[in-house]
Amino acid sequence: MSQGRWPPLREELRGVEPYGAPQLSREQAPVQLNVNENPYGPSPACAADIARAVGEAAASLNRYPDRELVALREALAAYLNRSGGSGITSDMVWAANGSNEVMLQLLQAFGGPGRVALSFAPTYSMYPEYARDTVTGWIVGHREQDFSLDLDHARALVAERRPSVVLLPSPNNPTGTALPHEAVGALCEAVEDGLVVIDEAYGEFRRAGTPSALELLPSYRNLVVTRTMSKAFALAGARLGYLAADPAICDAVRVVRLPYHVSAVTQATALAALDHADELLARVDDLRAERDRTVEWLRAQGLSVADSDANFVLFGSFADRHAVWGALLDRGVLIRETGPSGWLRVSVGTPSEMRSFRTALTEVLGTVSTKEGP
Ligand code: PMP
Numbered sequence: 001m002s003q004g005r006w007p008p009l010r011e012e013l014r015g016v017e018p019y020g021a022p023q024l025s026r027e028q029a030p031v032q033l034n035v036n037e038n039p040y041g042p043s044p045a046c047a048a049d050i051a052r053a054v055g056e057a058a059a060s061l062n063r064y065p066d067r068e069l070v071a072l073r074e075a076l077a078a079y080l081n082r083s084g085g086s087g088i089t090s091d092m093v094w095a096a097n098g099s100n101e102v103m104l105q106l107l108q109a110f111g112g113p114g115r116v117a118l119s120f121a122p123t124y125s126m127y128p129e130y131a132r133d134t135v136t137g138w139i140v141g142h143r144e145q146d147f148s149l150d151l152d153h154a155r156a157l158v159a160e161r162r163p164s165v166v167l168l169p170s171p172n173n174p175t176g177t178a179l180p181h182e183a184v185g186a187l188c189e190a191v192e193d194g195l196v197v198i199d200e201a202y203g204e205f206r207r208a209g210t211p212s213a214l215e216l217l218p219s220y221r222n223l224v225v226t227r228t229m230s231k232a233f234a235l236a237g238a239r240l241g242y243l244a245a246d247p248a249i250c251d252a253v254r255v256v257r258l259p260y261h262v263s264a265v266t267q268a269t270a271l272a273a274l275d276h277a278d279e280l281l282a283r284v285d286d287l288r289a290e291r292d293r294t295v296e297w298l299r300a301q302g303l304s305v306a307d308s309d310a311n312f313v314l315f316g317s318f319a320d321r322h323a324v325w326g327a328l329l330d331r332g333v334l335i336r337e338t339g340p341s342g343w344l345r346v347s348v349g350t351p352s353e354m355r356s357f358r359t360a361l362t363e364v365l366g367t368v369s370t371k372e373g374p
């Protein structure tokens with residue numbers, strides 16, 4: 001037996017912890033506002049339709065599911081055409097197990113050894129993992145003080161490093177900042193021979209007047225817009241994400257996907273939930289209003305708060321954010337210690353959960369001297 005290190009892992013993966021926020025039980029943390037979930041489950045009518053659809057799928061689980069996701073891609077295209085897009089057809093749509101898998105597949109197809117992917121920090125913390133897992137180089141530029149993009153900096157970095165893929169969330173996680181059309185267009189033009197992936201996981205939560213990058217699909221063939229059913233559709237447990245792009249991009253991704261990667265159960269679940277889009281999106285409106293109230297309230301406490309187009313709010317800044325996070329958890333409220341140093345992120349929950357958050361934070365701000373000086 002060789003004396004090599006066990007297990008025989010790729011060198012760069014040694015000692016790396018799997019990604020993930022702490023998952024605590026409801027007993028440990030009754031108010032869970034840490035992973036940007038939709039606090040409203042599917043309605044009883046939607047859950048009953050999902051159960052019926054899954055029941056029908058169960059009868060033929062001896063067969064592999066539709067590998068090309070034909071019905072699902074058609075339904076997703078129809079939904080996107082009512083959610084900021086127009087003229088989107090099913091051959092412009094692709095789906096996988098969460099938008100995480102969609103973006104991993106994009107890097108499998110368009111990244112790889114000798115190629116680089118680029119984002120601008122603070123940004124979604126899974127992106128460097130997709131790069132690492134596909135042996136794609138990883139570069140990060142920076143964002144401005146208000147978390148917007150400096151287009152001169154972005155263009156310069158693109159010109160210097162020639163990324164194959166640019167990954168940008170809009171609205172951004174963890175800051176909530178959406179990108180204007182001008183920024184998306186400038187990047188698509190700058191990244192001539194690469195893809196610009198605008199990750200709209202939180203797209204449905206954008207404020208009135210904030211555009212979706214879907215509107216730009218007809219103008220840029222290297223633009224990819226990803227979405228998910230995890231947030232607006234309250235379906236994080238089902239794992240269904242998707243993208244809209246030029247059909248040639250979808251075809252390229254089909255080369256790297258595993259056969260039958262989206263189970264018959266998932267396809268049936270997603271299709272049933274899409275039939276309930278109207279009622280699910282009505283809840284999104286409630287969450288957007290609660291988000292705006294949360295921003296206002298945090299500002300009234302004298303805190304710095306990033307403008308948010310998402311279902312979460314980044315606020316700060318604290319000399320010891322870990323102490324604030326821990327003191328909130330002691331009061332049963334779990335939020336997320338993420339983002340630039342000193343800041344914390346709270347997901348928008350139900351009015352009653354947000355009341356608990358406000359009560360707990362008021363106590364914490366009153367007892368711990370944590371706020372940074374000017
Ligand atoms: N993009 C962003 C910006 C996210 O915050 C998340 C989830 N937290 C995802 C993508 C992935 O979501 P999912 O895989 O559930 O679609």
